[in-house]
Amino acid sequence: MPGLDTALPAAAPIDDHDSPWKEALEVFFLQALELLVPGLHAEIDRTAAPVFLDKELQAIALPGKKGRRFVDKLVQVRLCSGAAAWLLIHVEVERRLRGRKSLSLFAWRMYEYRHRIQTRLMRQSDLALPPPVYSLGILLDNPGVGDHLVYTDEHRGQGVHFTFPVVELEAWRSRWDELESRAAGNPFAVVVMAQLQANRYRDKRTRLGPKFELVRSLRRYGYAPNTAGQIYRLIEWMITLPKDLEPEYLRAVNALSEEHKMTYVTLIEREGIKRGRVEGRVEGRVEGQADLLLRQVRRRFGAVDEATEQRIRSARARDLETWSLNILDAATLDDVFRD
Numbered sequence: 002m003p004g005l006d007t008a009l010p011a012a013a014p015i016d017d018h019d020s021p022w023k024e025a026l027e028v029f030f031l032q033a034l035e036l037l038v039p040g041l042h043a044e045i046d047r048t049a050a051p052v053f054l055d056k057e058l059q060a061i062a063l064p065g066k067k068g069r070r071f072v073d074k075l076v077q078v079r080l081c082s083g084a085a086a087w088l089l090i091h092v093e094v095e096r097r098l099r100g101r102k103s104l105s106l107f108a109w110r111m112y113e114y115r116h117r118i119q120t121r122l123m124r125q126s127d128l129a130l131p132p133p134v135y136s137l138g139i140l141l142d143n144p145g146v147g148d149h150l151v152y153t154d155e156h157r158g159q160g161v162h163f164t165f166p167v168v169e170l171e172a173w174r175s176r177w178d179e180l181e182s183r184a185a186g187n188p189f190a191v192v193v194m195a196q197l198q199a200n201r202y203r204d205k206r207t208r209l210g211p212k213f214e215l216v217r218s219l220r221r222y223g224y225a226p227n228t229a230g231q232i233y234r235l236i237e238w239m240i241t242l243p244k245d246l247e248p249e250y251l252r253a254v255n256a257l258s259e260e261h262k263m264t265y266v267t268l269i270e271r272e273g274i275k276r277g278r279v280e281g282r283v284e285g286r287v288e289g290q291a292d293l294l295l296r297q298v299r300r301r302f303g304a305v306d307e308a309t310e311q312r313i314r315s316a317r318a319r320d321l322e323t324w325s326l327n328i329l330d331a332a333t334l335d336d337v338f339r340d
Contacts (some may be wrong), residue, residue, distance in 0.1 A: 021238035022072045022092050022141075023194045027053060028231055030188040037168045038137060041088075049079035054087075061117040063110060075118065087122070087132060092139045094207075095135065098188040108152035111136050114162040136165040141202045170196055185222045191215070191232050195239040198338055207241050212240045213253050220257075226330035290321040297325070302334050309334070 026033060030051050034042040050330035058075040080086050091111060119131035126132075140146060152163040173180060174197055184190040195215060201210045215236055219229045242250055291314045298305055299315070313321070324337050331337045 015248045021235045025235050026074050029189040032187045036187055036189050044080050046079040046081050052077040061121055088132045089134055089136045093143060094141060104150060108150045111165055112152040138167040140167060140169050141196055144169055150190060188228055188232050189222060192235055199239050205241060208240055208242055209246050209250055211229055217257060227326060230329035294325055297328050301328060
């Protein structure tokens with residue numbers, strides 16, 4: 002890419018695709034359905050906020066193979082008819098579905114989860130019949146599977162025949178122009194583009210140009226600062242670079258931010274957030290996140306009084322996450338602390 006130097010080889014970090022996909026599905030859930038399964042999206046009442054049932058899903062979790070990486074989401078939605086429905090979404094993070102046996106195990110897993118969810122909901126709500134559960138598989142890097150999978154278990158005239166839809170993300174590569182044309186109205190299209198670029202440029206030393214071009218495109222799509230910041234954060238997660246290339250990339254992003262008055266979460270801030278989360282898990286505290294937010298506030302609004310500093314340092318992790326996103330488009334200090 003013009004203006005970005007070629008650096009000496011260095012070890013690249015391992016891609017983390019499960020974390021960004023967990024966040025992407027929660028932040029842009031309805032947009033994801035609109036892009037990937039428009040028929041289902043049309044049946045959902047968008048005036049009712051989706052409810053993510055992570056604890057419910059954990060309660061019925063199946064034992065996973067060691068080292069296997071995937072994302073499961075259980076979401077309750079309201080249909081346009083007024084009825085409630087539950088969506089089971091499985092994102093296959095690693096390319097492991099090779100051969101008939103792997104596909105059969107994947108299909109069985111989806112069937113077993115569906116059965117467990119329905120059984121649990123029937124018991125909780127004293128239902129006579131199982132409630133509707135819609136199962137969807139998303140394959141990040143596994144072309145050739147098709148648009149659905151089937152699990153069958155039949156013997157002597159009795160058994161099960163379960164069919165569920167599958168979205169192959171790689172099928173969107175040939176529809177890149179469509180993704181770009183839809184991105185202005187649907188930011189999840191950029192999430193798909195970021196994943197496709199990560200799949201294509203497996204050698205992380207070749208990612209600098211494609212990653213920067215994707216970041217630069219955010220201005221063209223006209224997103225609000227908060228949405229642009231969320232997308233930028235996901236791109237950072239999905240398309241990792243070798244450490245020796247990060248300073249050059251960061252300089253290019255900072256220059257872009259200054260040129261177009263755009264605010265992004267920088268690599269340095271991203272690492273601060275990550276350290277804050279680790280410290281919070283290990284020590285049961287959130288000093289790292291609070292320190293990061295204080296630096297952001299001071300850089301944006303100048304010195305803060307003692308009461309504001311204490312408010313930030315005594316806040317819960319959930320509030321710090323919200324305020325860190327608010328600061329991306331906050332016009333005043335009070336805007337940072339809005340719910």
